[in-house]
Amino acid sequence: MVTIQEMIERIKPLDQKAMEEAQRRLDSLTKPPGSLGRLEEMAKQAAGITGEVTPDLSRKAVMVMAGDHGVCEEGVSAFPPEVTPQMVLNFLGGGAAVNVLARQASADVVCVDIGVNAELEHPGLEQRKIRRGTGNIARGPAMTRAEAEAAVRVGFELVAERAAQGYRVFATGEMGIGNTTPSSAIMVALTGISPDQAVGRGTGIDEARRLHKVDVVRRALEINAPDPADALDVLAKLGGLEIAGLVGVILGAAAHRCLVVVDGFISSAAALIAVRLAPQAAAYMVGSHMSMEQGHALLVEAAGLKPVLHMDMRLGEGTGAVLAFHFIDAAQLIMKEMATFESAGVSGKE
Template identity: 85%
Template sequence: MLTIEQMVERIQPLDAEAMEGAQRRLDSLTKPPGSLGKLEDLAKQAAGITGEVTPDLSRKAVIVMAGDHGVCEEGVSAFPAEVTPQMVLNFLTGGAAVNVLARQAGADVICVDIGVNAELEHPGLEQRKIRRGTGNIARGPAMTRAEAEAAVRAGFDLVAEQAAQGVRVFATGEMGIGNTTPSAAMMVALTGLDPDLAVGAGTGIDEARRRHKVDVVRRAVDVNAPDASDTMDVLAKLGGLEIAGLVGVILGAAAHRCLVVVDGFISSAAALVAVRLAPLALGYMVGSHLSMEQGHARLMEATGLNPVLHMDMRLGEGTGAVLTFHLIEASQRILKEMATFESAGVSNK
């Protein structure tokens, strides 16, 4: 059973030689140098991650981690906690937005019960439950450190299993009513940002309830007094089981030299934790989109991610990340299918 430190030790720097090879290939194509912008950046990053100039990235999966949150007792969400298990079943029957977008992208949807406050049974469900929901962070810790580590390990192990089956591109997805609250609380604890700037409308609450949510986040940080220099302490005291699971997904993807596309606000909170634990993991991440959730831009900046899409989305589930799969495929098609100046007989200054 790997420790967090052992997971981190498995992450290596990007392959500089492969990235140089991708750059040479891009510069030989019939276009001005750098003219395809972020598509070229994605192509070089994929080469550095996989160690191959033109890797096979056809196998893709979005991992949707699901967990409940005790802080819902504070009235921070527009939806009741019962929606979490209901939405899990929706994912499993293929009816959610992420299912639709994943089908379009040719990606698998892997739904994981890591902390749902219900007993769910379905042949397609990945059962990795650590406990039935977290504690109310406005009154005490979300979970123990051992539970947080177990959730990270669950995500890491799941990626290892999928990578062994040939998946090389992962997306982070999540489901958990109330989970923008622990995400904001973690952001405040790790960055020092004022809660009023970190807390947004979440599922669509009005300004009065948002102000209440700000107070809940402030209380959570004060009550739990997490040690900002101890990232796992912050995750255990303020986070969520699905957030911890996504930390493991990110670390696992990096350890197995796979791309991991980070979705919105909650996924970015997991990405910040992953980077604080393992700075090298940043090179394996692709920032998918800029969420409409207040604080997301600052959260991505703190993590070091630069989103490639601006779609005014705020759904979560991995929807923005799955849309980015198309851009990754486009970057690979450019490398593999575009003519060079020599093969096309085009003059190159």
């Protein structure tokens, strides 16, 4: 059974030689140096992660972790908790937004029951339930430290299984009614910003309920007193099972030299936990989009992410991350198909 420390120790630095070779390739292409901006950065990053200048990144998966939250008892969401298992079945039926976008991107959707407060059966479901939902963080801890570590292990092992099958790009996705509240609490605990700055409208609540949600986050911090120097303590006391699973996805991707594309607010909270546990994991992450959720700009900055897209999205599920797959593909096509100055007979820079 792999421990979190062992996960961390398996994450190695990027391959600098491959990145230098990728840079030479980019500089030889028929364009001014650096003129393709983030696409060039992505190409270099992919080379450093995989150790190959033009890796095969065709096999992609979005890992949709699903879990419920006891804090829904506090009335923090516009939707009832019953929506979580209903949406899991929607994912498995191929009808959710992430399914549509994943089909367009030729990516697979892996739906994981890591903490849904219902018994679900479906041949396509990854049954990895740690417990049926978290505790109410406004009244006590979300879970035990052992449960948090077990949930991280689930994400790590799922990535390990698929990396062995040839997957080299993963996206973080999630489903869990109420999960912007624990994500905000994690952000407050680890960055020191105020609950009012961190808490947004989530599923579309009004200002009165947002202020109530601010108070819920404040109470969660006071009651649980998480240690900001111990990211696993913060995760266990304030987080969600799906958030913990995504921490494992990020650590697993980094340990297996795969790209991991981080989605929106909830996924970014998981990314922040991951980089506090393993700072070297940041080099394996690609920021996908800037969410409309209040506080996301501060959260991505804290996690060291640099989002590619600004689409005014706030759905979650991995939707923004899957859209970013197209840019990863574009970067690889540039590396593989664009002519060099020499091959095209074009005069280079003097």
